[in-house]
Amino acid sequence: MESAVDVVNKRVIGYLAEEVWTTVEALNAAIDDRVAEINTQIRRADGTTRWERFESDEAPLLAVLPDDGFATVEWKQLKVGRNYHVSCDSQYYSVPYTFAGQLLRVRLTAQSVTLFDGDQVVCEHPRRHGRKGQYSTVLAHAPKEHQGIDGLWSRQWFTDRARGFGPATEQVIAQILDRHVIEAQGYLDCQNILETLGKRSRQRLEAACQVLLNQNSAGSYSVLKRVMASIDSDHKAPRPVVPAAATRKPPPPAGARDDGAIQVRSADHYARGRSGEGV
Template sequence: MPPTGPQSKTYLFVAVLPYSGLIYCQAFLNMKTPAWLEAHIAAFAYFGGVVQIVVPDNPTTSTHRRTRGDGERVINARYQDMADHYGVAIVPARVKKPRDKAAVENAVNVVNKRVIGYLDAEVFETLDELRGAIAERVYEINYELVRADDTTRIQRFDTEEAHLLAPLPDARFEEVEWKQAKVGRNYHVRADYQHYSVPYQLAGQILRVRLTATRVTIFNGSELVCEHRRRTGRKGQYSTLAEHVPIQHHNIDGL
């Protein structure tokens, strides 16, 4: 039966280590800078270390031209901040030079066959469900698929490549975005098209909202009000903490 509800387009991010061919692949809802940075951070965590050089393609999320028609592309500031945090050099692939990114071109072919090819007929209710299915396919590629030399990707990585990676920093890089938001009569603030509760006594006030890739933290001036896990996926979702709801609404909301 075909899906009848709203559908979301997703994009696959693919990273690969050049010697072992170990692949990281995951789905994101867009190709904007927060997703681009989060994909890199997740890839470093998956590999368990940091490479010396990252060779990305040239989407606008990674590089830009200083002036129209300029042949040189400059690394975007937020991307460079992430690179500095991890101590990695960013060397974008040259335009129309596929040999600069031969390893990832090969990895994309593998993903097309063994991830997209296996899942394209499936229907997933949530982004997390899709990501779980992708993770299973990537596990098979890295841990179970035996190549011509009778090794798996993870075997070659463990024996000959893992020790070349630099250790992960103590804290992961988090991009921070600040917004101001007015609390609605339903004691929720709206941020990035999602809704997060605050104590109902704050209805009508203007609060400061701090957003990272994973958390939403709300302040009244400099005072911490509350924190929520950041909602992703379908717009208009609600994150409501029971302690924020007035007692007369508990039975209505099932709290």
């Protein structure tokens, strides 16, 4: 390898170093001429050219190039959620529901996401790009009856939990599940609402859900988070400013003496020379 680099440095770069070209095409043509000379005209110690050695020793061993170009591969180990989806780069891909809660190996390319259980391929999805939070769900991966699978998320699992927060929360959770074509796609949103927002304050979550119902608005984690923040801000708003009590003396009643003098005791009390009192 180092010998070949030295040959190119001397017979291509060094040979053409003093010449000037006005176009890239002309330069490439000159380089092609020099490379052709190295490969087909200059003979080695055994009398063969480099091209002759290639045709006799290497060309028969070459395989046909693949139809697709080389793709970089990234491997991850991801846990399957209770909604039988794995989260990868903020996108969600379904697997058969029996793998819920298990760790799977995931092979990522620019075009595909392949999930493995050991060396066995579980499923493959076209890789999603762009907007975060997209779902790639195969209907065959969903169970027929969620309630029959221990620990798996289901509609009843979420509505039962939401009922403990209040009727408004239960209704909003039901609306979120109804809004998705595939019900399981709403599970993660419901989990974040009940586990994250509800953990901070059950009362405020119930109040925020009631606000959405009153406004006939669609519920989601981000919408409820904003409504709860506004409720919290209202509670922390400063109280109205109350004017301080007046310190000015009220005017004297009609007919009262008003010569600016302030009398605490009678004049006789301060008279000098009273018996038994000093100055």
